[in-house]
Amino acid sequence: MTDRKVTAELADWIATLKHSDIPEEVRTEGVRTFVNWVGCAIGGADHPSVDVALNALSPFSGSPTSTILGRTEKLDAMHAALVNGISSHVLDYDDTHLKTIIHPAGPVASALLALAEMRPVSGQALLTALVAGVEVECRIGNAVYPDHYDRGWHITGTAGVFGAAAACAHMLGLDRQRTQWALSLAASQSSGLREMFGTMTKSFHPGSAAQNGLKAALLAEAGFDSSEQGIEAKRGWANVTSTKQDYNEILGNLGQHWEAALNSYKPYACGIVIHPAIDGCQQIREEIGDRVGDIEHVSLRTHPLVLELTSKTAPKTGLEGKFSVYHAAACALLRGDGAPTAFTDEVVNMPELVELRGRIEAKTDPDMHSASVHITVTFKDDSSLEKHVERAIGSIDRPLSNEQLETKFLDQAKLVVGSDVAAQALSQAWKIDGAQTPAPIARATVPQASRAAE
Amino acid sequence: MTDRKVTAELADWIATLKHSDIPEEVRTEGVRTFVNWVGCAIGGADHPSVDVALNALSPFSGSPTSTILGRTEKLDAMHAALVNGISSHVLDYDDTHLKTIIHPAGPVASALLALAEMRPVSGQALLTALVAGVEVECRIGNAVYPDHYDRGWHITGTAGVFGAAAACAHMLGLDRQRTQWALSLAASQSSGLREMFGTMTKSFHPGSAAQNGLKAALLAEAGFDSSEQGIEAKRGWANVTSTKQDYNEILGNLGQHWEAALNSYKPYACGIVIHPAIDGCQQIREEIGDRVGDIEHVSLRTHPLVLELTSKTAPKTGLEGKFSVYHAAACALLRGDGAPTAFTDEVVNMPELVELRGRIEAKTDPDMHSASVHITVTFKDDSSLEKHVERAIGSIDRPLSNEQLETKFLDQAKLVVGSDVAAQALSQAWKIDGAQTPAPIARATVPQASRAAE
The missing domain is CATH 1.10.4100.10 (2-methylcitrate dehydratase PrpD)
Structure with missing residues (x-):
């Protein structure tokens, strides 16, 4: 009162x-x-x-x-x-x-x-x-x-x-x-x-x-x-x-x-909690180019809300895909896409995407900021790559520019x-x-x- | 769950x-x-x-x-x-x-x-x-x-x-x-x-x-x-x-x-909690006829909700009158009315009603059933009358007949x-x-x- x-x-x-x-x-x-x-x-x-x-x-x-x-x-x-x-x-x-x-x-x-x-x-x-x-x-x-x-x-x-x-x-x-x-x-x-x-x-x-x-x-x-x-x-x-x-x-x-x-x-056209993962995976894709086909395993360390809200491991529809950090990360790695085109029924069911998302695991870390993610990619030759996103694009600290909005x-x-x-x-x-x-x-x-x- | x-x-x-x-x-x-x-x-x-x-x-x-x-x-x-x-x-x-x-x-x-x-x-x-x-x-x-x-x-x-x-x-x-x-x-x-x-x-x-x-x-x-x-x-x-x-x-x-x-x-055209009081006062009115002008004091013993919801002592509008057990009781005694016509701005401000409601007090009793009321009327010659309403008209035990509905x-x-x-x-x-x-x-x-x- x-x-x-x-x-x-x-x-x-x-x-x-x-x-x-x-x-x-x-x-x-x-x-x-x-x-x-x-x-x-x-x-x-x-x-x-x-x-x-x-x-x-x-x-x-x-x-x-x-x-x-x-x-x-x-x-x-x-x-x-x-x-x-x-x-x-x-x-x-x-x-x-x-x-x-x-x-x-x-x-x-x-x-x-x-x-x-x-x-x-x-x-x-x-x-x-x-x-x-x-x-x-x-x-x-x-x-x-x-x-x-x-x-x-x-x-x-x-x-x-x-x-x-x-x-x-x-x-x-x-x-x-x-x-x-x-x-x-x-x-x-x-x-x-x-x-x-x-x-x-x-x-x-x-x-x-x-x-x-x-x-x-x-x-x-x-x-x-x-x-x-x-x-x-x-x-x-x-x-x-x-x-x-x-x-x-x-x-x-x-x-x-x-x-x-x-x-x-x-x-990205999905819940904000998985934006860091998409951002990081897009960055990795740009760095590794064709080696995306050689990925053996992807490990995401995320804020706890990510798995509370987006833990669907086997989405069947575009809408369900928005609630799957696994799909979002796979799509960012394989196609570089986080726009509405990434969350269609067709894309969610593409065999190569389904295959890759099966290689992705996510763990939560309560100390992680909600705009952050830490990604470890292991390739088939046992080499690996780490990517830490301190603040995802679109967060308050890294706002979209007017050009990006356009x-x-x-x-x-x-x-x-x-x-x-x-x-x-x-x-x-x-x-x-x-x-x-x-x-x-x-x-x-x-x-x-x-x-x-x- | x-x-x-x-x-x-x-x-x-x-x-x-x-x-x-x-x-x-x-x-x-x-x-x-x-x-x-x-x-x-x-x-x-x-x-x-x-x-x-x-x-x-x-x-x-x-x-x-x-x-x-x-x-x-x-x-x-x-x-x-x-x-x-x-x-x-x-x-x-x-x-x-x-x-x-x-x-x-x-x-x-x-x-x-x-x-x-x-x-x-x-x-x-x-x-x-x-x-x-x-x-x-x-x-x-x-x-x-x-x-x-x-x-x-x-x-x-x-x-x-x-x-x-x-x-x-x-x-x-x-x-x-x-x-x-x-x-x-x-x-x-x-x-x-x-x-x-x-x-x-x-x-x-x-x-x-x-x-x-x-x-x-x-x-x-x-x-x-x-x-x-x-x-x-x-x-x-x-x-x-x-x-x-x-x-x-x-x-x-x-x-x-x-x-x-x-x-x-x-x-009656008001909250159900004051219906027993109106019912009892209407019954009293029928019994005492002209002696309603000789009332010195009215005491109501009611369920606690009555004063929680309808304790306005000086209502100024018809709407406020619906939230005043004092007005409702006075109007039932003086006019026999509990219909929408009892809750108009005009009626609520009638001098004889205002006068009578000033003579009404209400006390709560947690043991009282919500469909009951006990009313004590004291007249100017010190004689008095008791009225106990066990279940008010319109309650589940005393439903309105089809004729009353009409x-x-x-x-x-x-x-x-x-x-x-x-x-x-x-x-x-x-x-x-x-x-x-x-x-x-x-x-x-x-x-x-x-x-x-x-």
Whole structure:
């Protein structure tokens, strides 16, 4: 229990935040967050999860104001928020707030861009709301992490709905009281269980968070009232869903310290815990060239989470491959690949990959940093090679450069919408902070044939 | 942790349940559940919460297939489920599963009737699905109550979404696997906090449960996959949201023992804990007639929950009046009223009521049954009168008769749609089990002027 008015103070900050209050380096990270999200949403747009969600839910869409990124369909803003939230997460390739493993953009950006197509605002307004939303969800996540996550909550869904509500409340210009209501309406919709990992329902969580956060803001705007202390009350969100509640993580140095500046972008299309192994194996592949065929044995020494989350030894599908450090390492050694193309059903079942992953073992070491790995390769001639990755590419200490972000964007987007559309969407997305309105960015992601008719 | 396949076994039962499997007395209670729900949804239809929700969300409705009960608007089935769920709960007058304080019909019936208007089925099919859904939500509630509720979850929302998903899965004819997915999609949307009590967001919970349960079933129908053990898995719903998990409450005697037969219907438009006090005060009023003006003092001896939940001594609004045992008792003594008309802003502020409630004190007694009260009235001439209510009307031991249910239905519905429409809606609602299709029941609740144009 706390005497601090957490929801009220947070709402006050959200309601009064201006574009000029955000330091330039934080805005710059906000733009990178947005660009990476657009690329991921296009990259996931042809996934079966998205097809199925559209089949099931399109009959319930109101006026089709908002774009399904990378596709020809438009839906109402709430359904577009849901579907873009699904597609941007479905390849496990989106952004990561490393302290909490929240994927911040899915819930927030999916809600905002869909809303902006319905109620036009400037690109600056969207970017300000995006930074506000990411800041709120990461701070709320920090307040309860790790206890909340350990209990079994999928924190991208449970904290994400606050981010979406905060962002939409800001973009709608809600006052402090209605922002409090929006946050409490978010608290009462916060959901998503880790049990769903490995099924389509995992990506449903950020989509649902986007849709429900937007709904919270729209209801509050119309005067649907709620608690003014939904986060910190005795039977409020933090007490009900976590044994840890550190409200200083939410309110401390608000506007001075920015969690939104600590976002990171995955170089590989799978859970972040196996990124060091992929990074190290790619480096080894570059060093040994053809000798990859002579590998007798590979030994990985990793952080314990790696085997807690990705210990599948015999994955059969692309999705299962994302939960197999053995497949990921084998694919990096044999093909140099960690992109979505590494996690298809076809690749996971390639005989030479299956053969190599059988030669890989993994041991955990609690002293190992989660961004590190130590790899020992033994060749058939008994020679061996050691590779230590101190910090994997994509970690907070070795962030992707803008150029690497662009490569990632284009490589995944071109598979879905072709190179021309991918390039155009990328170019538009970078310009969000100066855009007159964000809608053309959404439209730039749509396959050419469909857009020609507009 | 359990080895039992709870979600799978429950899904199997849902998927194979037939109308003829339900004993007649359980079906009869199902019809009473349905009738009471229709009356409550009409009674709440003109509440400001409903107006605000419609204002905010109507722009996002797809084809208007489904009726907002007691109003002229139609919305798509998912939005109608939400709004009817709000209106049926907003007067705190709906049904109660006494073991868990779940209000079963709101989530389940709101989803089913809206869906039935979109995809016509027989009245029998709706009634079967209704009983299935109520059974599932109450059993799932039993499995985690009271720990889950004590933690701060609003169990009508959190268990209700399972009921709605189960009911819709049954009505859509989903097979066992898809029913498992629907239950797990429900698990991942289960939400609603007790902190929201006293605000519009409380009624949002059953509405949201209806909408999200329907969405779960529609997604599962289309092939959106999910966990097959969302209820009992290590990081599934029961472990994440409760310290108690008694799976025998879910699976024990399925199809033999019926929780759905234990539903109860409130005679008074407020929390069930103050019903004994209202019942006793109404009885006293009938006995003393005009001497109600001579009351010097009233002493209530009650179950401890009464003061934990309804101890407001100076309510200012109708809503606050529902959380004041003093107001409720005074209004029963002075006006004989416990209907929605007893909980208006005007009545709560009537000087003679304010005066009388100042003469009422309440003491708790942990040995008192929650359906009991002992009342001592002292008159100005020092004479006194004792009234002991062993079991209040509306409790499981003194259920409302069909005639009392009808009076309740008509008294609340006529205030919103007039006596003729109320009577017609009531007559139609009783016939659900034999109805060719349920849609005409929904249409019978609509104010006359609007229906004339159809």
